[in-house]
Amino acid sequence: MSLINVSNLTFAYEGSYDNIFEQVSFQIDTDWKLGFTGRNGRGKTTFLNLLLGKLEYSGTISAAVSFDYFPFTVEHPEHLTYDVVSDIYPDYEHWRLQKELSLLQLSEDVLYRPFESLSSGEQTKVQLAALFLKENHFLLIDEPTNHLDIHARQLVSQYLSRKKGFILVSHDRAFLDQCVDHILSINKTNIEIQKGNFSDWWLNKQRQDQYELNENEKLHKDIKRLSDASKRTGQWSQEVEKTKNGTRNSGSKVDKGYIGHKAAKMMKRSKTIEQRQHTAMEEKSKLLQNIETSDSLKISQLVYPKSQLAELDHVSINYEGKNVCQNVSFSIEQGDRIAVTGPNGSGKSSLLKLILGEEISFSGTFRKGSQLKISYVSQDTSNLRGSLSDYARQQEIDESLFKAILRKLDFSRLQFEKDMAWFSGGQKKKVLIARSLCEQTHLHIWDEPLNFIDVISRMQIEEVLLEYEPTMVFVEHDREFARKIATQTVELEG
Template identity: 45%
Template sequence: MSKIEIKQLTFGYDTQGTLLFDQANLNFDTQWKLGLIGRNGRGKTTLLKILQNQLAYSGQISHQLEFLYFPQPIKDKHQLTYYVLQEISDFDQWEIERELNLLHVDPEILWREFATLSGGEQTKVLLALLFIDDHYFPLIDEPTNHLDINGRKQVAEYLRKKRQGYIVVSHDRSFVDEVVDHVLSIEKSQLELYQGNFSIYEKQKKIKDEFEVAQNEKLKKEVSRLKKTAAEKAEWSRSKEQDKYGKASEKGSGAIYDTGFIGARAARTMKRAKTIEQRMETQVAEKASLLKDIEYIDPLTMNYQPCHHKRLLTVENLTLTYQEQALFKEISFEVSQGQRIALTGLNGSGKSSIIQFLLGQFTGEAEGEILGPKNLKISYVRQNYEDNQGTLLDFSEEHGLDHQEFLNNLHKLGMEREVFLNRIEQMSMGQRKKVELAKSLAQPAELYIWDEPLNYLDVFNQEQLEEMILSLKPTMVLVEHDQAFLEKIATKVIPLSKNNKQN
């Protein structure tokens, strides 16, 4: 058993002008299965790079085990998978085969060209490599992006059974729930460690936030009361001081006044007013220390325009074939006003192909019929959006968007305003995903077709989408592997498989 200790960690990128970490301290056991969470741009991947000594920082990091990062860089994807893995780490063949079997992967995959493997297969073989040698501490960055629901369950089972500890970054809440026993949250002002899985973290975080909000309201009322009391006492003291000098001037007329008593009382009152002011300053300081780590999530807007048609699409007896291979058994389904239809199934089962068919973009052979109103306004979120480019203004003009609405949603999704000046092709993949999503939200549409909308989005973005969808109830067809998201927003699930049976 060993420890990883972080002392007085301070780091910030020169271009940002603010610190991501400021005198941060952390101490955790290498047997912990630690989930690293936080908003996009808060520093999750940066922290993993710092642990690997890839970025210059101030502070001290102590550890006995060497760190091993996932996904590992691949030099030549056109080699056999076995030799690709050998270039990353030295191992015996039986060791990698053992790990692949635990991941429900046929070891014969080692003798296929790495570039020909699906995204899910590549993910699994690289994960298998992480756990061959227990002299390393794995840093697992977004392992679920290319995994279908079944693949995520297999990887979760694999990680859950490991005795080794690790750090894992993932925005799939169900996945994180299953594979971690501690959560490290990168808050706005600090690193906060929680014991338990993601659900326990959410409950503890909610209790903490609610306490701080209640305490803040209590202190606001107390500060207001103290301000009023201090002002009244100060005013009384000033008026009595004026009375004292006024009465003293009347002594020559023979009147008798105890100006000493008045002065002493006014002084005591002024002293009490000063004490109240000091208490007030303390309360204000306490109030300022609250609410620093509460995430304020602004609601998204969607240019949904419900049409007068009760039924938007009818798909009858559909089969899709690609390169003479049937993707799934014949299916039929309807999309009615306000429904959110989720297509689920293993990678390669034809989910994205159905979306392409609905959009008239499928390049294989199709049998069946699709019925619906003409000129249906559809907004589409694509899996692949690397062709988005140019400035945000040019992009919104090209797609006929309300530019202000487009920018507002980008900012609500967590994109910093200084990023608005960057060209889209120069943005990170997460930022480019937000451009694709904000485009869809700004387009006037009667039907939204979204293909894996949650990739690269953090938990807070997912909650924004859930709240918006449940509030507006738009008509949607979507493909998504995040089970928690589908359970909340889908009104009907259509599973695809070789032995497909409709719900």
């Protein structure tokens, strides 16, 4: 066990006016299993690069361990996987690698295949197994769940639960809950560490947010009451001043000593009220800084004239000469939210493309309503470039609603001025989701929409969908999201 010490860390990218981190200090025990969470664009990957020494910063980061990053760059993917592992760690013991691979339910045969021929899930497992062979190394694991199916996520989370000494960036709540014992969170104004898994952290955050909201309301009432009292005291003081040079109602001379004493007393009371008001305002200013606010949205979907939008009856899809799914039968009724699940390669994306109307080779019966309008969210975001305003005009959607949804998903107004090509992967996916929610459509089809999207935004997307209740068919490996959103599940066996 040793400590990673971060002291007075300050960092900003060259040419930026805003610091991503400012005077940040904390400690990490190298035996901890840390889940790393925070909104897209808050600096998670930046912090990992700071630990790796890739960026210049002020302050200090000290550690008695070396850092390794996942996923690492494979320079020769055409080489055998055995050689790729040797490039990462030349001095490994083969029996230990065999043990790691068996924990990940990988056959030793994968070592004698070209690395590029492995599936994305197999590549993830091989890289993790190789990195955990190293001793006195602390792993920085950056979003290992992207493109892993539900079964592979379950397996990798079980594997990581047996390990220690890593920071894990993942936006899958169930995945984090199974394999971490601390949460490192980048909030709006600070970085904090809490013991427990993601659900523990989220429950504590909700309690803290509610406490601050209650305190804020109480102080707001106090400030108003003190402000009203201050005004009354000021009016009384003015009345007393008027009597200084006048006479009493009885006609007798004014007792200036008495009036002076009364004025001084009122002045003291006024100062006391002012001080209490200032203290209350100071306390109020410390609240609500890390609350993730979100306004409610009004979104409407087109109503299709018939209750049934589409139907598949014993559909089998052929891709590159082989059947990827067989005898699939289900109907899409108005109000359905259908999750399509199954291992990678089982034909989930092909099924979505068939419903979209793309040229897909299939057998069986597929019927789709005439003039059915469909909104599609693809896995691919590479075509996004240019301004958000231009994009809204090109897509013929309401720009104000589009940006309101993005604001709900933590886009700053400054972000609205940037070229989309510079957005992070999570921000680009939010653009596609916001565009889909704005479209006047009968059916939403979303293919792995949550890749790269932060946990809090995922929960806000859930809230919108549960309130708005659109008809949709989706593929998503986030178990918690699918559990909350789906009204029914279609499972492909592959």
